[in-house]
């Protein structure tokens with residue numbers, strides 16, 4: 377089990393224990409060619425994901441969508457593997473070059489998109505090409521995948537034909553709604569193109585074929601609509617989009633339903649598959665669903681420790697850690713800080729103590745709904761609270777540019793109690809971004825946690841300096 381799912385398990389256990397209530401209102405890889413995507417050559421397989429981890433993946437995707445207001449910066453080059461390497465590779469720098477219908481172009485500009493994102497530059501011409509081409513695209517969340525396939529669907533349909541032509545499946549009800557919203561906004565000036573939501577609770581009349589050209593939904597309902605209720609004729613589907621493939625295949629049922637929908641489509645149907653990550657299992661699934669694919673991949677921008685000063689503070693127990701934290705915070709002119717705890721209970725304890733000290737703190741906890749979490753992040757982003765306390769599980773994907781201090785109140789460890797270097801990098805890589813300077817402070821409360829600091833130092837080959845938070849002068853000097 378990964379540290380993340382382990383921490384989820386800890387949180388689940390803790391959920392049954394009485395928790396401290398905080399009143400916020402008071403204070404507030406590997407890319408492989410089309411012919412080379414079969415299985416893992418090392419024979420390695422990742423452990424099965426737990427149910428919690430699956431829920432967490434879908435929730436994380438939704439959270440990302442809710443909090444994201446603009447494209448994620450990424451300076452990496454897009455990798456393109458064409459099915460036919462001899463065919464010219466088209467990429468566009470403007471939306472005009474795509475020769476979209478004027479009303480669709482108007483919708484794109486109306487969303488505030490001035491030019492295609494990196495992944496869109498290559499993906500859009502491929503998705504709109506004639507004869508049609510299949511595509512597998514991988515890029516992290518926030519790089520413009522949803523906008524890309526929404527545009528492709530809106531451009532693809534013939535509004536004069538009153539039947540479903542594009543099918544898009546997404547892992548959850550909420551994610552489907554989010555995609556639908558993008559399609560609706562982008563298609564605002566295309567009144568003849570209609571969209572239906574194939575999600576639970578939505579029951580059009582049985583046996584009467586839908587007139588909507590685009591259907592977006594979850595695999596179970598969409599499958600029912602195709603087979604049981606006969607609302608859609610799968611043979612008339614000419615574009616099939618599978619979004620968030622990594623989240624989809626994490627649930628066996630979704631995976632099978634997606635394959636059953638796919639099996640009813642014709643071989644001429646254009647297949648498009650999107651995923652934020654690409655483990656081997658995703659590749660194997662993609663291979664089943666997308667024959668003869670073009671592949672586009674945008675690597676994640678590497679996180680780096682280069683612009684981050686790292687420290688550790690020796691403490692005894694949590695009260696002592698708390699005092700150190702207050703000293704530290706008092707000494708620094710910190711824009712914003714993120715503090716990581718291992719469990720929900722510890723995070724709640726810390727928040728209540730910080731609030732009692734008069735700090736403006738928010739808590740990002742697994743007990744909150746996704747919408748509440750999005751609201752907490754949004755407030756933090758706007759600077760309404762300067763400190764965000766969180767567990768690792770809740771914090772993935774949060775980019776707040778003005779964070780200049782990250783505190784590991786609890787150090788990141790794996791199941792065996794060893795340093796979790798990847799999580800360490802994720803956490804502190806949030807600060808010191810885009811050339812800014814950042815600080816990371818690690819609380820060390822045992823010999824074991826000192827060993828972890830040593831492991832982290834060795835792993836990254838960067839020294840972590842001892843800091844005495846009771847010595848203001850020294851601290852100011854070191855952190856200046």
Ligand SMILES: Nc1ncnc2c1ncn2[C@@H]1O[C@H](COP(=O)(O)OP(=O)(O)OP(=O)(O)O)[C@@H](O)[C@H]1O
Nearest residue numbers: 445446447489491492493517518519520521522523
């Ligand atoms: N060409 C563009 N120009 C400006 N903004 C864009 C462009 N394309 C997308 N965006 C915006 O960037 C954000 C991320 O885009 P989008 O949701 O399409 O990315 P994604 O890769 O699908 O990520 P996620 O899976 O998290 O939704 C959205 O707020 C979207 O409106």
